[in-house]
Amino acid sequence: MNDAPELLSVRNLTVDFATAEGLITAVDNVSFDLREGEILALVGESGCGKSATALALLRLIANPPGRIASGSVAFRGQDLLRASEDEIRDIRGNRIAMIFQEPMTSLNPVLTVGRQIGEPLMLHEGLREEALLEKCVKLLESVSIPEPRRRMGGYPHQFSGGMRQRVMIAMGMGCAPDIIIADEPTTALDVTIQAQLLELLRQQVETHRTALMLITHNLGIVARYADRVNVMYAGRIVESAGADDLYERPRHPYTIGLLRSVPRLDQPTAAKLVPIPGQPPDALRMPQGCAFHPRCPFAVARCRAEAPALREVGAGHAIACWVDVDG
Amino acid sequence: MGRFIGVRLLHALVILALVTVLVFIIAQLMPGDGVLAAMAGSIDMSDASAVERVRKQYGLDQPILVQFGDWLARFVTGDWGTSIGGGEKVYDMFMRRLSPTLELFLGATIWSIGIGIPAGIIGALKRNSAVDVALTTGTMIGVSIPAFWEAIMLIYLLAVIFPILPPSGYVPFFEDPWLNIKSMLLPTFVLGTHSAGLLARYVRSSLLEVLGQDYIRTARAKGFSERAVIVLHALKPAMIPVVTVIGLAWAHMLGGAFFVEVIFAIPGLGRMSVDAIFQKDFPVMQATLIAVTLNVLLVNLLVDILYGYLDPRIRVRR
Known part of the structure; x- marks a missing residue:
């Protein structure tokens, strides 16, 4: 997997939001790579900057209040942050597709589902009429929507939550993108439907060598589907590792805490769940040094003074921590 | 969509019917006898038989429901009465000023x-x-x-x-x-x-x-x-x-x-x-x-x- 060609290379991405109380750094110096056919998970609590990271890749951060302060996003060698409006529009929905987290509100309520699925195809592939219709029907079929031809004329409110999310996925897959960014694609859905949809995305990855960036707070999904995991905390990546490696040997205190706080099937049921003490930091009053130190049981003097950078601690395993806790 | 419009149309008709009743009732609530008041100058009001004749002529001796029916029938067929001010037919006056x-x-x-x-x-x-x-x-x-x-x-x-x-x-x-x-x-x-x-x-x-x-x-x-x-x-x-x-x-x-x-x-x-x-x-x-x-x-x-x-x-x- 590691020698697959690199598709996306994010370096030092920083995103600010101007709020009434002051400037918030939602994404702080984030760097990562994405390869063909790879499923990369971006994990963290809500508010840790994972969605902002995803939106920033396609320059979809609402400005104002948001702003991409610095960094670069190279997609097949082209810097998306410096591309022209036309160039980035040509990539959005075409080479890089996004699937959003709220299937209830992310579809336009006054337009038919068929039209909304057809739009990227019309825009990027110039499909019209019969060809467009056939392609849309095929897409709906591929996400297992019954009677696709009839459902094309339906409106989002006539679909269930799970079906709407399938529609979103069909919409994202239409132009056979190189990268699909799925922002909490299954959060609002039943567990059985979650599994179906993730399976669908995995099929897409396997058959088309699509890269999938899966943004989630659900560690169960990560364990099951991801190849690599980036754990985010307070706007930074604090640990980056292969998924199996991460579950077996988490090395950042936050990741260790996170894994101890959720039930796991590969551990004896007697193992106690331990919550991480304290609260995530207030973005307006970030602690000095490592953002995690007030909650960290291993914190030393240096953690309070200086923020650690991401450093390699094993093959393809990096943490941002002064203390290498071998969990 | 057809059903939706049908229901709205029905609502509108009910309201229109209520308003016509209301408009008719307002006329009835006017003190005195409207038509007679208008005729006051042309007939001798103390002559009971003359008054009775005029009342009969204008249907004012009929029960109120019949009067309403007559009024509505005339209204629908375009007979909206005569303007008291100018003596012109109300329908003609209205249509002239509509455009x-x-x-x-x-x-x-x-x-x-x-x-x-x-x-x-x-x-x-x-x-x-x-x-x-x-x-x-x-x-x-x-x-x-x-x-x-x-x-x-x-x-x-x-x-x-x-x-x-x-x-x-x-x-x-x-x-x-x-x-x-x-x-x-x-x-x-x-x-x-x-x-x-x-x-x-x-x-x-x-x-x-x-x-x-x-x-x-x-x-x-x-x-x-x-x-x-x-x-x-x-x-x-x-x-x-x-x-x-x-x-x-x-x-x-x-x-x-x-x-x-x-x-x-x-x-x-x-x-x-x-x-x-x-x-x-x-x-x-x-x-x-x-x-x-x-x-x-x-x-x-x-x-x-x-x-x-x-x-x-x-x-x-x-």
């Missing part, structure tokens, strides 16, 4: 949509810019300016200082189309000013709300240009509340039409209805009341149909 007022309403609506919607869209897209502030100020003035003052100022400016337009008067369109349009420019503008301002404000806030929705972000993520996002995804949902405002503005125009018709000497319904009220010209008032009701009902029906077209969620909600 100037309709033209006034239509022109005012064109002005208000033509100014209000673009102003609102520009305001929303250039939010908080100098353009937006200027537009907001303009709409504020438009909403709050008194129609009679605006009319006088415009006449002074465009008919007196720069004599481009006629100061007042009305020429039917089919007599002289060019003069008709020239003479209607000012009155329609004055009548449409208020709703143009109102509309601009509604369009701006409605479009801003829609632009903040998740599905707009979805449309941007598809690769649409900002213009395409607005035209294809934002305008239709943003128009839903705006349609109501246009309908309301139209329904409320008769009040403004009175001022405009008086100032610009347009022989329309607004003036006629106010005159009728002052002269207690009952047949004319009855006709006006029913016309106003019919106008409001028709506009509401049209708004409902447009609503159903714009918002598919409404079509299923009964």
Whole structure:
């Protein structure tokens, strides 16, 4: 997997939001790579900057209040942050597709589902009429929507939550993108439907060598589907590792805490769940040094003074921590 | 959709029926005998048999329900009685004055949509810019300016200082189309000013709300240009509340039409209805009341149909 060609290379991405109380750094110096056919998970609590990271890749951060302060996003060698409006529009929905987290509100309520699925195809592939219709029907079929031809004329409110999310996925897959960014694609859905949809995305990855960036707070999904995991905390990546490696040997205190706080099937049921003490930091009053130190049981003097950078601690395993806790 | 329109139509008919009953009852509530009062000069009121003859002639000896039936039948067939003031047939009077007022309403609506919607869209897209502030100020003035003052100022400016337009008067369109349009420019503008301002404000806030929705972000993520996002995804949902405002503005125009018709000497319904009220010209008032009701009902029906077209969620909600 590691020698697959690199598709996306994010370096030092920083995103600010101007709020009434002051400037918030939602994404702080984030760097990562994405390869063909790879499923990369971006994990963290809500508010840790994972969605902002995803939106920033396609320059979809609402400005104002948001702003991409610095960094670069190279997609097949082209810097998306410096591309022209036309160039980035040509990539959005075409080479890089996004699937959003709220299937209830992310579809336009006054337009038919068929039209909304057809739009990227019309825009990027110039499909019209019969060809467009056939392609849309095929897409709906591929996400297992019954009677696709009839459902094309339906409106989002006539679909269930799970079906709407399938529609979103069909919409994202239409132009056979190189990268699909799925922002909490299954959060609002039943567990059985979650599994179906993730399976669908995995099929897409396997058959088309699509890269999938899966943004989630659900560690169960990560364990099951991801190849690599980036754990985010307070706007930074604090640990980056292969998924199996991460579950077996988490090395950042936050990741260790996170894994101890959720039930796991590969551990004896007697193992106690331990919550991480304290609260995530207030973005307006970030602690000095490592953002995690007030909650960290291993914190030393240096953690309070200086923020650690991401450093390699094993093959393809990096943490941002002064203390290498071998969990 | 057909069922939806059918239900709305039924509602409208029920309301219309209630209003006709009400209009009839109001006439009955007038103290004394309306027809007899009108005949007071021509017959000897102390002659009981003469009074009885007149009452019989006008059907006033019939039970009230029969009277109502007769009245309704006459009304529906176009016999709306005779104006007490001028002795003219109310139906003829009404129809003669209908077209100037309709033209006034239509022109005012064109002005208000033509100014209000673009102003609102520009305001929303250039939010908080100098353009937006200027537009907001303009709409504020438009909403709050008194129609009679605006009319006088415009006449002074465009008919007196720069004599481009006629100061007042009305020429039917089919007599002289060019003069008709020239003479209607000012009155329609004055009548449409208020709703143009109102509309601009509604369009701006409605479009801003829609632009903040998740599905707009979805449309941007598809690769649409900002213009395409607005035209294809934002305008239709943003128009839903705006349609109501246009309908309301139209329904409320008769009040403004009175001022405009008086100032610009347009022989329309607004003036006629106010005159009728002052002269207690009952047949004319009855006709006006029913016309106003019919106008409001028709506009509401049209708004409902447009609503159903714009918002598919409404079509299923009964």
